[in-house]
Amino acid sequence: QAVTEPQARQLALLHEFYFAKLAQELRVVSVRKIRSFLYATPEQKGRLIGAARTNIAKPWLWQIHLNLGDVEGSLKHELVHVMAAEFGFPLFRVGLNPGLIEGLAMAVERVQYDETIHRVAAQIRSLNLPVEIEGLFSFTGFARSHPSVSYALAGSFSRFLIDQYGMRRFKRLYRSGDFQAVYNKDMAILIAEWERHLARYRVDEDERAKAEYLFKRPSIFDKECARVIANINSETRKRYERGDYPGALASANRSLQLSRNTEAIFHKMNSLLRLGQYHEAIEFANQSLNDTVMASSLLPLKLQLGDAQWAVGEIHQARAMYADLLRKNISLAMDESLLLRLEVLKDHALAKELLPYFVGTLADSSKLGILHSTLERSPRHDLVAYILAREYAAQGNERRAIQLLRGFERMPSDVLELQRQLRLARWEYGVGQFQRAKIHFWQSLNYTSSDALQFRISEWLDRCEWMTHPPSAIFEKQNGELLSRLDDENALDDEPQQLRRPVPASN
Numbered sequence: 001q002a003v004t005e006p007q008a009r010q011l012a013l014l015h016e017f018y019f020a021k022l023a024q025e026l027r028v029v030s031v032r033k034i035r036s037f038l039y040a041t042p043e044q045k046g047r048l049i050g051a052a053r054t055n056i057a058k059p060w061l062w063q064i065h066l067n068l069g070d071v072e073g074s075l076k077h078e079l080v081h082v083m084a085a086e087f088g089f090p091l092f093r094v095g096l097n098p099g100l101i102e103g104l105a106m107a108v109e110r111v112q113y114d115e116t117i118h119r120v121a122a123q124i125r126s127l128n129l130p131v132e133i134e135g136l137f138s139f140t141g142f143a144r145s146h147p148s149v150s151y152a153l154a155g156s157f158s159r160f161l162i163d164q165y166g167m168r169r170f171k172r173l174y175r176s177g178d179f180q181a182v183y184n185k186d187m188a189i190l191i192a193e194w195e196r197h198l199a200r201y202r203v204d205e206d207e208r209a210k211a212e213y214l215f216k217r218p219s220i221f222d223k224e225c226a227r228v229i230a231n232i233n234s235e236t237r238k239r240y241e242r243g244d245y246p247g248a249l250a251s252a253n254r255s256l257q258l259s260r261n262t263e264a265i266f267h268k269m270n271s272l273l274r275l276g277q278y279h280e281a282i283e284f285a286n287q288s289l290n291d292t293v294m295a296s297s298l299l300p301l302k303l304q305l306g307d308a309q310w311a312v313g314e315i316h317q318a319r320a321m322y323a324d325l326l327r328k329n330i331s332l333a334m335d336e337s338l339l340l341r342l343e344v345l346k347d348h349a350l351a352k353e354l355l356p357y358f359v360g361t362l363a364d365s366s367k368l369g370i371l372h373s374t375l376e377r378s379p380r381h382d383l384v385a386y387i388l389a390r391e392y393a394a395q396g397n398e399r400r401a402i403q404l405l406r407g408f409e410r411m412p413s414d415v416l417e418l419q420r421q422l423r424l425a426r427w428e429y430g431v432g433q434f435q436r437a438k439i440h441f442w443q444s445l446n447y448t449s450s451d452a453l454q455f456r457i458s459e460w461l462d463r464c465e466w467m468t469h470p471p472s473a474i475f476e477k478q479n480g481e482l483l484s485r486l487d488d489e490n491a492l493d494d495e496p497q498q499l500r501r502p503v504p505a506s507n
Contacts, residue, residue, distance in 0.1 A: 003068070006432055010467070011038070011071065017466040018076050019083070025108055027167050028086040034079070037065045057081035059093040080105040087171040096177030099137035099154045104174060106155025107162055111452045113214060114331050119452075121156030122201035123211035124149055133157060133191050137177070149215050160194045206327045212296035213330065217262070229259055236267045243363075245274040262297045269304045273311075273360050281308040299328060303337065307359045310345070319345055332453070336419045343383055343412055350378055357387070367391050382408040386420060398427040418447035422457075429464065438464040 003011070015036055023030060039045035045067055046052030055066045055074040062085065064078040084104060085093035095101040106112065112120045124131075129149060135141030136154050143150070162170045165183060172182045179187040203211070236251035249271040255264035265288050272281035285305035289295050306321035319342060326338045341358060345351050353374050356362045362370060371388040378384050389404035405424050411417040425440035441460050448454065 010432075013467055014071070014075065014463070015079075017463055018079050020466075021462070022076070022079055022083050022108065025167070026080070026083055026086075027171075028083055030083055030086055032062045032085075034082050035061075035063050036075075037063065038068045038071065039066070040068055042067050059085035059088060077105045077109060080108050084174060087175055089175055095174045097137055097139050098142035099150070100158070100174050100177065102142070102151050103137075103154030103158035104170070106151050107159035109155070110159065110455055112152055112155070114329075114450070114452055116452045116455070117152065117155045117159055118198060119201050120152045122198045123203050123207050124152055124215050125195070125198060126203040126208055127211055127216055129216065133194075134187055137179075137187075146215060146217070152215075156198070157191070157194050160197055161190065164193070206329070209296070209299065210328045210330055213299040213328075217297040229255055229261060229264075232258070233261070233263045233267065236264065240267060240271060240274075245271045249275065260291070260294060262294070265294070265298060266301065266304075269301060270360070273304060273307060276311075276361060278308045278311040281305075282312070299325065300330065300334065303334070306341065310341075310351070311355060311359050315345060315351070332415070332419065335415050339413055339416050340383070340387060343380075343416075347378070347380055350374070350380055350384070353378075354384075354387070364395070368395070382411060386411060386416070389423070393423070393427060398430055402427050402431070414447045418444055418453075421447065425460065429460075429467075434464045434467045 019030075019034070022028075039048065042052040045065065049065060051065075053067070055064075055070050055078055057064045057078040059082050062082055064075075064082055066074055066078065081094070081101065084095065084101075088094045089096055095104065106117060110117055115123070129145075131145050131149060131153065132141065133153060135144065136150055136157075142154065145153075158170065161173070161183075169182050173179065176182065179185070179190060183190060232251060232255040236248050236255065239245075239251055240248040248267060252264045252268035252271060255261065256268065269281055269285055269288075272278075272284065282305065285301055285308065288298055289301060289305070291298075302321050302325040306318040306325075309315075309318040309321060322338045322341050326335060326342075329335060344354055344358070353370075357367060357370060368388070368391060371384060371391060375381065375384045375388060385404045385407060389401040392398075392404065393401040402424060405420055405427075411420050421440045421444035425437045425444065428434075428437040428440060438461060441457050441464065445454065445457055448457075
């Protein structure tokens with residue numbers, strides 16, 4: 001995958017941005033050069049160092065290794081691991097156990113699954129999963145729970161300790177692993193304080209359903225070797241990507257004969273839709289969703305079921321299916337897909353014309369033509385233009401996408417308008433128009449009350465500012481301020497707890 005010179009400069013500046021930002025948050029002044037290795041594809045990374053699809057940090061070598069396509073989602077997290085080497089356990093330069101290592105990185109990220117880390121933790125706790133928080137911070141306990149559960153709970157607890165008692169104390173904990181010595185409190189007391197904090201977050205039925213989908217997935221390999229199932233599912237995926245939908249369907253059926261697993265179920269459903277076998281798709285989706293063991297892990301299947309119902313003319317049922325899934329707020333991207341479908345279904349002619357686009361029977365090469373033709377005739381110009389802009393961006397033409405989204409004032413719902421502003425902002429950022437990107441990020445704040453989104457948008461605004469000013473000068477100033485503060489903070493962080501003002505946590 002080729003990287004242009006402007007893209008390479010953006011990548012370098014993004015590394016410097018997070019390096020400066022994390023130096024402030026972790027209160028470290030790193031004197032070591034960190035080397036970042038970016039791999040064009042997972043396959044290349046697998047050939048060179050192994051761990052094809054896993055991004056890794058090597059704090060003892062001051063290195064991070066990332067797939068190029070994962071930089072946006074993984075750079076900050078992995079950089080935390082390396083920069084924490086400044087206060088990690090000697091020689092290995094890491095925390096004393098995985099709970100502290102990953103807990104710190106998640107605490108710094110603050111957001112997971114489009115929610116604040118505390119709200120995610122509250123949703124997990126509402127499921128009453130058999131997870132011992134104290135065990136997460138033992139040498140082996142972290143690996144016993146589902147990874148997404150361990151990461152979220154360790155991150156929330158770590159964020160609480162940092163907000164309540166300060167970063168300096170947490171750094172000492174990271175190095176020693178001794179809660180009693182660092183906080184002068186038994187760990188059970190600290191956990192109780194954290195749980196009282198989480199009690200502020202009320203979890204409703206829809207949030208609990210989302211949490212069950214994310215964190216309560218059943219084991220799928222009770223009958224056959226995991227490797228066998230994984231290999232079959234990999235073959236299914238390759239066939240589907242090549243457009244061999246009959247082959248993908250047959251492969252998915254082979255996987256399901258060995259063990260019912262979510263990946264094969266989604267592959268089969270998508271293959272049935274691509275083949276136009278809508279009645280079979282409806283029957284299969286309903287059967288899968290009625291399986292009480294599997295249902296919680298199949299929540300997004302309702303979108304494909306709605307598409308199949310739309311295809312056979314069951315419009316009322318399709319709307320109900322989309323609306324039910326929309327209430328779960330699985331992600332902003334999912335909400336966007338559902339709202340677009342609901343808006344299209346308000347216009348019978350538009351729904352008929354765009355059905356092949358949404359259900360997936362159109363080849364990629366035909367999508368732009370169909371959307372342009374629809375745009376010329378449809379009174380829903382804003383809606384069709386928005387869909388067309390998304391398709392241009394998906395095919396790599398962000399500049400044309402920007403032109404289309406600038407052509408109207410507002411989308412028909414706050415969520416879609418939020419997404420329009422965020423898409424414009426990210427696309428403008430991608431083509432180097434950082435001031436324009438800032439304007440759209442600012443405007444997007446008018447359409448969300450989500451703390452998680454507001455935090456991420458704020459970080460994007462900081463990134464845009466970084467890209468438009470000489471970062472070396474900014475970083476030199478920040479580092480100088482940090483150096484002068486660190487000694488002053490030593491005494492503050494060692495004050496008795498009753499003299500410290502608790503940091504209020506936001507919902």
